[in-house]
Amino acid sequence: MSDATPHPQPVPRPEPQYATMDQQAEAASFGMWVFLATEVLFFGGMLLAYAWLRASHPDGVAEAGRHTKVVIGSVNTLVLLTSSLTMAWAVHAAEHGRRTALTRLLAVTALLGLLFLGLKGYEYHGEWAEHLVPGLNFQENGPHARTIELFYFLYFLLTGIHGIHVTIGIVLIAVMAVRARRGAFSAGYFTPVEVTGLYWHFVDIVWIFLYPLIYLAGRSGP
């Protein structure tokens, strides 16, 4: 292709089914949006279960919510919001063909993701110590014990599946960072970064909703 230039600005040729790179980029981005629509419904099932639990056992959910670790939860929200900022910033850097900035910003985003997972793990550890893990070591007495158990059942599923999404996101971003460092992207071609960014922001949005549902339930009560 264009080996003549000293700093090659690689613009790969489109795959055979596309006429132009633009068409390919549009397809990739639209495909990711369709996938995100799928993800909305994937989390939606659990959210419906949560809504049902909260509506039918409000007091129990309020009590369970007060067991959650609001400090870690809030810090983690801040971490993810910031990682979304660095991700958006990274896409911006990619648009302008700034390779070093792009590499660094992707690395920072991935590190923030790791920080989120670390804090989450610390939180899980605390919950294990407090015997709040349903099915494995749950011990709780009192009138709302069973609702608290169901709350924590959903808590672990929601945060666990969200955590899997964060992990996938970190891997994708790390791959992008390596590719960026090797000069795979340019101002003319950065679709993978953009699409990874969409996924990462979506993971952030999911957390934006999980945060009040999990950590802020029942905070205004006794």
Next chain:
Amino acid sequence: MMGLPRTCLITWAALVALLAATLGLAYVPMPGPLNIVLALGISVAKALLVLALFMKLFRAPALTRAAAAAGLFWLAVLFALSATDYLTRKVEPAGDLPAPTGREYQSGGR
């Protein structure tokens, strides 16, 4: 500083401010479900900020916006039509019957 776009910074500041607001408001006793309604309202605002500015949905083609809207529309269908049952169903409390829970039946990992 590596060319941080101003819109991104402002968006992030707004997100952090909303986070602080939702955290603070959660501790204020309010009547009925107002707490959760407010909290979810703030979440919607935050999500819209991320969607519109970080994910550039405002500048995206109509088709992309339709895909995003479809996910939300079908989520709304799931909730709304389930609500026709849950909001009108009369549940007879079982009382203190000694109902066996799952723990009494082992599956052996199958």
Next chain:
Amino acid sequence: MTTATVTGKPEEPVVATKNYLTEEGTTLRSWLLTRDHKRIAILYTLSLTVFFFVGGAAATLIRLNLVTPAGIFTPDIYNRLFTLHGIVMVWFFLIPSIPNTMGNFLIPLMIGAKDLAFPRLNLLSWYLYMGAGFLALFAILIGGVDTGWTFYTPFSSLYSNGYVVLALAAVFAVGFSSILTGLNFIVTTHRLRAPGMTWYRLPVFVWSNYATSVIMVLATPVLAITLLLVAVERLLRVGIFDPALGGDPLLFQHLFWFYSHPAVYIMILPGFGVISEIVPCFARKPLFGYKFVVWSSIAISVIGFFVWAHHMFVAGISLYAGLVFSLLSYVIAVPSAIKVFNWTATLHKGWISFDAPMLYALGFIGLFTIGGLTGLFVANLAFDVHVTDTYFVVAHFHYIMVGGMVSAYFGGLHYWWPKVTGRLYPEWWARIAALLIFFGFNLTFFPQFILGYLGMERRYYAYPPEFQAWNIFSSAGASVLAVGYVLPFFYLGWSLFRGKRAGSNPWAATGLEWKTPSPPPTHNFDRTPTVTRPPYQYRPEPEPQDV
């Protein structure tokens, strides 16, 4: 038939030495690592055929058991048989049947594209399907599952002694296969249409698969998460569906049917697409009311999400909810009826020839109509109380899924067989098979309407002796049906080697897929075609020359 073919293009030299079957090589590796949508379609067709016969074998044993009132198998084995039949037929045959075989093969051809938008995802989707299939077969071989394909809680989550978690994992995985296919079709239809291929020039088959894909993408994730919740509940012995913990088993049913009712439309919508291709071709008339057919597909894919709780009328949902869902279920009959009227109107004053694909299509219209009308019966709250969980319901959904969908599948298979293989099948054998399937099907399932109305419950291994006569009819019909299904296996296989060369357009059909040689080359078209006319320009005008 072959007189009014493509003008200006020599027909016979297209014995295509350079086609998708040979171009990439003929090694196993070249097939297993292919990204060509046509080859992946073939992979799907072969694997689906295996699962169709696995599911069919279970059905055979079920009908065998029901010949005598006391049954042949133990209740436990019988439970496993109908569960196997349900799981395999629903998720490993019906859901992927037309989209993943014909859809995969034809959508790029019909819209003038070189491939689907994401060929690697397409291959991944097949591997997911195969992995899931092996998991399901493994679960069956080591002991099976006895929950029924619906996995109702708390039986599935707490009490069943089958290999439920394995089966759930299989369905979970095959769900993602279906999501990836749907995603691929949606993006392809939006982004890869040839120049001039506007939305209203798309063949109805593409529209139907598009509508199907919308359901796949938006409903399947809900099934996935629901099954995950059940599996976790089963492993940890605690969960949201356990009533003893204050959970709600009906929540499972809501979530399950939020997927599984729209899934019925995943199964039937592509069938509508196939019929809409066949009927105009063999009636030599443009499809009547093209836009109505198209928009009724879209309407079905949307309204299909509004009706799920009609499966739960007697399960304990509120009466008010029952009323709402009953009304909405009547609404969805409207777009389905529009289609039937349109096909009938297309036939009106047509120049009809009764080739095998047309026989299947006509069978489809009749059987689907019966299935659809009995659907109105069970949408009625009061009548549904009488027939819930009886053979009436079994007959109703088999009329849709087997009478409808499987007929459409076979119709499409015959219609596009010359395109896919480059060979013609023996016409008379094909007509005989089509007739056997039609009569065998009716003999099998019509008695079940009567049995259900009389009160015979589904899913029981034994029944009161007064139902025996109808059951014998049904089992006799099933053996006719089985012959009808096995027959194509032989003559289609024979035609692969001995069939007459088909040429590019043996039916003198319109549509871009007939403009390319049979079998098509790997990249479908030598030059990207430009489209200048709407589809189905039969008879009134000569063949369009827009390639």
